[in-house]
Structures are given as C-alpha cells and as structure tokens.
Amino acid sequence: MSTxxxxxxxxxxxxxxxxxxxxERGYEQTTVDDIVKTAGVGRRSFFxxxxxxxxVVFPDHEQALxxxxxxxxxxxxxxxxxxRVCDATRQVMRMYADNPTxxxxxxxxxxxxxxxxxxxxxxxxxxxxxLGDYLRTRFADRRDxxxxxxxxxxxxxxxxxxxxxxxxxxxxxxxPLAEVDRALQFVRDTWNPAGAGAEDPADRADEDVVVxxxxxxxxxxxxxxxxxxxxxxx
Amino acid sequence: MSTxxxxxxxxxxxxxxxxxxxxERGYEQTTVDDIVKTAGVGRRSFFxxxxxxxxVVFPDHEQALxxxxxxxxxxxxxxxxxxRVCDATRQVMRMYADNPTxxxxxxxxxxxxxxxxxxxxxxxxxxxxxLGDYLRTRFADRRDxxxxxxxxxxxxxxxxxxxxxxxxxxxxxxxPLAEVDRALQFVRDTWNPAGAGAEDPADRADEDVVVxxxxxxxxxxxxxxxxxxxxxxx
Numbered sequence: 366m367s368t369x370x371x372x373x374x375x376x377x378x379x380x381x382x383x384x385x386x387x388x389e390r391g392y393e394q395t396t397v398d399d400i401v402k403t404a405g406v407g408r409r410s411f412f413x414x415x416x417x418x419x420x421v422v423f424p425d426h427e428q429a430l431x432x433x434x435x436x437x438x439x440x441x442x443x444x445x446x447x448x449r450v451c452d453a454t455r456q457v458m459r460m461y462a463d464n465p466t467x468x469x470x471x472x473x474x475x476x477x478x479x480x481x482x483x484x485x486x487x488x489x490x491x492x493x494x495x496l497g498d499y500l501r502t503r504f505a506d507r508r509d510x511x512x513x514x515x516x517x518x519x520x521x522x523x524x525x526x527x528x529x530x531x532x533x534x535x536x537x538x539x540x541p542l543a544e545v546d547r548a549l550q551f552v553r554d555t556w557n558p559a560g561a562g563a564e565d566p567a568d569r570a571d572e573d574v575v576v577x578x579x580x581x582x583x584x585x586x587x588x589x590x591x592x593x594x595x596x597x598x599x
Numbered sequence: 600m601s602t603x604x605x606x607x608x609x610x611x612x613x614x615x616x617x618x619x620x621x622x623e624r625g626y627e628q629t630t631v632d633d634i635v636k637t638a639g640v641g642r643r644s645f646f647x648x649x650x651x652x653x654x655v656v657f658p659d660h661e662q663a664l665x666x667x668x669x670x671x672x673x674x675x676x677x678x679x680x681x682x683r684v685c686d687a688t689r690q691v692m693r694m695y696a697d698n699p700t701x702x703x704x705x706x707x708x709x710x711x712x713x714x715x716x717x718x719x720x721x722x723x724x725x726x727x728x729x730l731g732d733y734l735r736t737r738f739a740d741r742r743d744x745x746x747x748x749x750x751x752x753x754x755x756x757x758x759x760x761x762x763x764x765x766x767x768x769x770x771x772x773x774x775p776l777a778e779v780d781r782a783l784q785f786v787r788d789t790w791n792p793a794g795a796g797a798e799d800p801a802d803r804a805d806e807d808v809v810v811x812x813x814x815x816x817x818x819x820x821x822x823x824x825x826x827x828x829x830x831x832x833x
Contacts, residue, residue: 486720512782515761516754516789523753527746548746555750555789 376414376424378404383421384470392422392478419484422471426488429460430495437499446503447517447556450496451549454525457492458545461529465537472533493522517556524548610648610658612638617655618704626656626712653718656705660722663694664729671733680737681751681790684730685783688759691726692779695763699771706767727756751790758782 382404386395397418401411415421433453440449461468475481500514507513528548532541579588616638620629631652635645649655667687674683695702709715734748741747762782766775 483717483721486724487717490720509785512758512761512785516757516786519753519757520750523750524746527749551743551746552750 372428373414375404375406375410379406379411379414380421380424383418384467387422387474388470392474392481419481422474422481423484423488425460426491429457430491432456433492433495437495440499440503445557446500447553450500450518450521451553453496453499454492454521454549455542455545458525458529458541461532462541469533469537489522489526493518496521517552520552520555521549524552606662607648609638609640609644613640613645613648614655614658617652618701621656621708622704626708626715653715656708656715657718657722659694660725663691664725666690667726667729671729674733674737679791680734681787684734684752684755685787687730687733688726688755688783689776689779692759692763692775695766696775703767703771723756723760727752730755751786754786754789755783758786 379400383395383400386399386403395418397411398408400418400421401408411421415424433456436453436456437449440446475485497515497518500517501511504510504514525545525548528541528544532539532544613634617629617634620633620637629652631642631645634652634655635642638645645655649658667690670687670690671683674680709719731749731752734751735745738744738748759779759782762775762778766773766778
C-alpha cells in the first residue's frame with residue numbers, strides 16, 4: 366500500500382514513540398498528534414510513513430509482504446512449491462523472532478483493541494492470498510489445482526500462526542523458528558507423506574519401494590504372487 | 600454477541616430496507632436513520648437487533664455460528680471428527696445457498712467497502728475458531744493434536760470459501776452444495792487417504808487389512824517372513 370521507505374531513523378522514531386504512548390496511556394487514548402509530539406517530528410511526517418494510526422502498530426508487514434512476493438516470484442519451476450511456501454512463511458516468523466519484545470508488546474495490544482485484531486486478520490489474509498496466488502500458478506495444470514492451492518495456503522498460514530500465537534502468549538520464550546519448522550514439516554508431510562515429491566506419480570516410478578495392501582485372511586501364495594508381480598515390474 | 604431473536608418480521612424488514620438503500624445510494628451514504636425511516640420503525644428497534652450498521656450486512660452469521668457450536672457439541676465420541684466439521688461447514692454453505700440473491704448482493708457490497716471486508720474476515724475467523732475448538736478437544740490425545748486441529752480447521756474453511764467465492768463471483772450460478780461437498784471431500788481425503796478412520800491407529804487395529812512396505816530389492820523370503828508375522832498378529 367505504502368511506497369514510502371520501509372526503514373528510516375524517523376520512521377523508527379515514530380514507531381518507538383507510538384509504542385511508548387500506547388503502553389503508557391493505551392492505544393485508544395493516544396492520538397497521532399501525541400505520537401508526532403513525542404517523536405519530535407511534524408504531523409505530515411507521520412502520514413508519509415503510515416496511512417493511519419493502525420498501520421504504525423504493524424510497521425513491518427508491508428515490507429515482509431513485498432519480500433514474500435519477491436521470494437516466490439524468484440522461484441524456479443523445479444522448486445517444490447510446498448517447500449517454497451514454507452520457506453517464505455518461515456521468513457515471516459523470523460521477522461517476529463528478530464524482535465521478541467516488540468512482538469510481544471504488540472500482541473498484548475492487539476488482544477485489547479478490537480480494531481487492531483481485525484486489522485491483523487486482514488494482514489494475515491494478505492499473506493495467505495500471496496501464498497495462494499503463487500500456488501495457484503504452480504498447481505495450474507493439476508486436478509483441483511485452485512482448490513488445492515487455497516487449502517494448502519490456508520494450512521501453511523494456520524501452522525505458522527499456531528506457533529506464533531503460542532510463542533507470543535508465552536511472552537516470547539523458546540525458539541519459534543525451530544517450532545515453526547516442525548509445524549511446517551507437519552503440513553509438508555500432510556501433502557507429501559513419504560518425502561518430497563512422493564505424492565506425484567511421475568516421481569513415484571523412481572522409488573525403490575513396493576507397497577502391498579492385502580486382506581488379513583489372504584492365503585500366503587496369493588500374497589507372494591502379488592509381491593512377485595510388483596517386484597518384477599522393477 | 601447479540602442475544603436478540605434471530606428471526607422476526609421487524610428484523611427482516613430492517614435487513615430488507617438496509618439492502619434496498621445500500622444498493623440505491625451505497626453503503627457509506629446510508630445511515631442507520633435512513634434505514635429505520637425506510638423500514639418504518641424507531642431507531643432503538645434497529646439497535647435491538649444489530650449492534651452496528653455493519654452487522655445488518657451479515658444478519659445470519661450469529662445464528663449460524665450458534666447452530667454450528669450446538670451441532671459440534673452434540674457430536675458423539677464415535678463420530679469421525681473430520682466428517683463432523685465438514686458437515687458443520689456444509690450447513691454454512693446452505694445458509695448462503697438458501698438465499699442466492701441476497702448472498703450475491705452482499706458479496707458485491709463487501710467487494711466495494713473495505714470495512715465490510717474486514718468485518719467478514721472476523722466472521723470467517725470465528726467459524727474457523729469454532730471448528731478448531733471442537734477439533735482441539737477431539738485431537739487432545741494425539742501427537743501434535745492442537746497443531747493438527749488448527750491446520751484442519753483452516754483447510755476446511757479454505758475449501759468452503761473457495762467454493763463460496765467462486766459461486767458468488769458467478770452471480771449465484773450452479774449448485775454450491777454439490778461443489779462444497781466435492782471440496783470438503785478433498786480435505787477429508789487429505790487426512791484420511793484410505794477412507795474414514797484409516798489414519799487413526801486406534802481404528803486400524805479393527806481393519807481386516809495388512810499393509811507391507813518393502814524395498815524393491817528385498818529378497819522374497821524376507822517379504823514372506825514379514826507378511827507372516829503381520830498376518831499372525833490377527
């Protein structure tokens with residue numbers, strides 16, 4: 366939305382002043398005038414960086430969204446799309462993990478102010494849409510490709526937010542990057558149960574594994590015949 | 600949120616008047632005073648049914664959320680939790696499908712008004728949370744139960760919204776209930792690939808099926824020994 370520089374000393378000063386005031390007197394009780402006065406800058410400087418008071422609460426998302434789009438756009442056709450969206454999502458977690466104090470302060474603020482919670486939902490939706498757009502392109506020639514893209518994007522975001530919320534609730538304890546890797550691996554295992562690419566029949570031919578499913582009361586000679594014919598295909 | 604009766608002639612009249620005005624002059628240009636005047640009722644009547652102007656745009660969600668909670672609470676321990684959340688989600692689609700004209704009008708409105716889009720995101724989040732709460736209880740004793748619950752809830756909601764959005768974009772053409780059944784089946788197949796319950800080890804013991812996975816170069820005698828020991832467990 367904003368095309369103003371994402372990082373600058375004045376922008377940082379505005380964010381710091383805003384959070385100081387939000388914590389001291391509450392979000393609703395703080396005006397943009399209070400923020401610029403504390404930061405020692407003019408009112409127009411605020412709006413140069415932030416379209417509204419809500420935006421100063423989430424100062425890094427525009428840049429993170431732009432980075433995610435770039436990262437996905439730089440993807441090669443040979444990249445596993447599921448791995449790619451998981452890596453892109455991990456970068457969002459890194460943004461939170463890089464600044465635990467700020468992340469936890471903001472989390473507490475969003476718990477208290479309904480308007481910020483809905484704002485946050487719209488940010489989450491934009492990440493999900495960015496991942497979904499990429500997956501839709503990558504799954505374009507698959508059966509139910511669009512459905513699959515939307516469901517996978519939602520699952521990836523849910524796994525990320527599962528870890529993020531629990532880390533923020535704990536006050537920023539532990540290693541959220543290790544946790545998000547575990548959670549994203551859960552999602553990857555869901556769609557690629559036997560490892561990367563295993564779901565794709567084109568790859569399956571290369572695998573050195575035979576699976577036999579039989580009823581418990583099948584005579585052994587029939588099982589052996591079935592196994593021999595499967596092994597013989599190799 | 601609201602505990603006022605979900606269905607009443609006056610409530611219906613307020614919704615009808617509101618949508619008439621939203622379509623005629625736009626959402627932002629319509630005040631609550633305009634709505635009550637057109638409906639021929641007093642201002643207090645409006646707020647008896649709707650906390651705000653935004654709420655009149657989504658008059659059925661509170662009831663649908665309450666119904667979903669009831670439906671899930673009435674679930675038996677023997678119900679497949681994935682089937683249960685899919686059935687609960689299908690009921691939300693039925694609410695939209697029962698009134699295509701209204702659903703499409705509202706969709707067009709939410710495309711135009713940012714505030715309504717974020718309101719809608721918060722409604723979607725409440726459905727997801729309701730499904731997630733239920734799944735968290737059902738998956739409580741599973742490894743990664745909470746993560747699994749959150750991811751599955753997000754996937755179910757994404758599948759529903761995938762069908763809903765495409766139906767609304769088409770202007771309400773086709774059979775969204777048949778489509779949502781297909782999309783929800785995709786989600787069920789994701790977690791229960793070999794049919795209901797196959798994923799759950801507790802159920803697997805009852806099944807009359809043996810699965811053997813072996814490397815292609817395994818000698819047959821080892822395969823037979825493995826099969827015999829598996830069959831012998833029965």
